[in-house]
Amino acid sequence: MKKHNQTLLAVTILLITINSFTVFATNKTDTVTIKTSARCDDCKERIESRLNFTKGIKSAKLNMDTKAVVVIYDSEKTNLEAIKTAITKAGYDADEMPADIKAYNRLPKCCQKDASPH
Numbered sequence: 001m002k003k004h005n006q007t008l009l010a011v012t013i014l015l016i017t018i019n020s021f022t023v024f025a026t027n028k029t030d031t032v033t034i035k036t037s038a039r040c041d042d043c044k045e046r047i048e049s050r051l052n053f054t055k056g057i058k059s060a061k062l063n064m065d066t067k068a069v070v071v072i073y074d075s076e077k078t079n080l081e082a083i084k085t086a087i088t089k090a091g092y093d094a095d096e097m098p099a100d101i102k103a104y105n106r107l108p109k110c111c112q113k114d115a116s117p118h
Contacts, residue, residue, distance in 0.1 A: 028074065028075045028076050029058065029072060029073070029074060029075070030072075030073055030075045031070065031071065031072050031073075032070075032071050032073070032080055032083065033068050033069070033070050033071075034068060034069050034071065034083065034084060034087065034094050034095050035066075035067060035068050035093075035094075035095050036062065036067050036068065036069055036087060036092045036093060036094060037067070037092045037093035037099065037113050038062055038064065038067050038069075038092060039110070039111055039113075039115070040064075040110065040111060041064070042108065042110075042111060043062075043092065043111050044062045044064055046090055046091070046092075046107075046111075047060070047062050047069055047087060047090055047092055048060050048061065048062055048069070050086055050087070050089070050090040051069065051071060051083065051086055051087070054078065054082075054083070054086045055077055055078060056073050056074045056075075056076075056077030056078030056082075057071060057072070057073045057074075057078060057083065058072045058073060058074065059071070059072040060072075069087070071083055084097045085097070088100045088103070089103050090103060091103035091104040091105075091106060091107040091111070092104075093113075
């Protein structure tokens with residue numbers, strides 16, 4: 001009987017400990033919309049791919065009609081500045097942040113801001 005009580009106590013303590021860690025481990029998810037300089041579906045693919053492989057980003061969807069990307073992210077792992085920087089490093093403007101010039105110059109000519117639309 002004593003062994004049974006000790007086992008029950010150990011299981012209870014274990015469950016309380018696990019529950020405590022679960023409460024503290026909840027992620028903070030935020031959503032942001034960022035205006036980009038995307039021009040076509042290739043741009044859309046490039047921006048979404050870059051963002052979806054960036055630490056802390058759960059989802060990135062670019063609307064070509066508005067040229068805005070909606071990003072859902074874990075604010076404990078990344079922030080707005082890092083998200084915008086990822087977009088600029090792909091060669092595109094992100095709100096008020098201009099595209100990284102080296103990345104911009106690597107874009108196909110048709111995806112650059114001063115090119116005629118295709």
